Amino acid sequence: MDAPVIDVRDVSTTLGGQRIHRGLSLSVRRGEVVALIGGSGSGKSVLLREIIGLIRPQAGAIELFGQSVCDASPSQMNALRRRFGVLFQDGALFSSLSVEDNVAVPLFEHSDLPHATCRQLARLKLAFAGLPPGAARKRPSELSGGMRKRVALARALALDPELLFLDEPTSGLDPISARAFDDLIRLLADSLGLTVFLVTHDLDTLFSIIDRVIVLADGRVLGSGTIDELRTIDDPWLKDYFATRTPKGEAIHGN
Numbered sequence: 001m002d003a004p005v006i007d008v009r010d011v012s013t014t015l016g017g018q019r020i021h022r023g024l025s026l027s028v029r030r031g032e033v034v035a036l037i038g039g040s041g042s043g044k045s046v047l048l049r050e051i052i053g054l055i056r057p058q059a060g061a062i063e064l065f066g067q068s069v070c071d072a073s074p075s076q077m078n079a080l081r082r083r084f085g086v087l088f089q090d091g092a093l094f095s096s097l098s099v100e101d102n103v104a105v106p107l108f109e110h111s112d113l114p115h116a117t118c119r120q121l122a123r124l125k126l127a128f129a130g131l132p133p134g135a136a137r138k139r140p141s142e143l144s145g146g147m148r149k150r151v152a153l154a155r156a157l158a159l160d161p162e163l164l165f166l167d168e169p170t171s172g173l174d175p176i177s178a179r180a181f182d183d184l185i186r187l188l189a190d191s192l193g194l195t196v197f198l199v200t201h202d203l204d205t206l207f208s209i210i211d212r213v214i215v216l217a218d219g220r221v222l223g224s225g226t227i228d229e230l231r232t233i234d235d236p237w238l239k240d241y242f243a244t245r246t247p248k249g250e251a252i253h254g255n
């Protein structure tokens with residue numbers, strides 16, 4: 001069997017004197033679309049930042065593609081970064097750059113291609129993310145929130161990653177744009193064979209595009225599985241969470 005694409009083992013994290021993760025373990029296989037859920041402050045975003053090497057946990061091991069993140073040298077981390085894309089909650093676009101240059105930045109940084117070629121590739125990624133050609137020369141501030149999310153997604157895809165991290169991808173979007181964005185993520189995962197790991201509060205995302213849900217509580221993984229499997233867990237937060245939405249025959253994607 002393939003080694004997991006993401007492997008988190010026994011991670012413990014304390015930040016500002018607060019224990020956030022207490023021996024947390026999870027893994028994600030190639031091609032899975034996995035959502036991480038949990039109450040506010042349960043440590044989802046911190047875990048995401050640890051997995052991508054921005055924060056170092058006090059204890060435990062994190063591997064991406066079989067390579068340790070915690071022990072990676074700067075050049076090893078750089079090589080790892082080329083294999084994954086990240087879409088942060090606020091998009092983190094550069095307001096002073098054009099949309100196409102925002103998407104081209106990873107190519108400017110990680111390839112030896114001429115800038116004109118990087119921009120051509122950026123325009124392809126923008127089309128892939130569903131943006132019209134006219135958007136490329138605009139500034140991010142001239143686009144709608146939904147379009148800016150798509151620019152950020154195009155940038156996360158700039159280096160043709162195998163793995164995509166998304167932090168609250170549908171936050172701030174109206175329901176129609178949110179569902180369209182969900183559909184785009186699933187389409188990309190299916191057509192490119194991407195592994196997707198996302199943090200979300202959006203139940204519609206879980207019901208529509210996710211293969212497996214991982215629940216964080218009390219600094220550990222409370223459960224992992226399809227929504228139907230998680231409904232059987234006797235936990236007050238989880239029961240309240242799912243009670244906000246009754247099943248309408250929506251089936252979670254098979255696992």
Ligand SMILES: Nc1ncnc2c1ncn2[C@@H]1O[C@H](COP(=O)(O)OP(=O)(O)OP(=O)(O)O)[C@@H](O)[C@H]1O
Nearest residue numbers: 015016018020038039040041042043044045046047
């Ligand atoms: N740099 C930091 N220094 C100190 N504490 C931090 C830091 N970053 C996060 N925390 C704390 O860690 C805890 C977990 O934060 P995190 O952002 O991971 O929660 P979350 O599960 O993503 O929450 P939400 O769903 O509300 O976004 C919070 O109590 C937060 O205040």
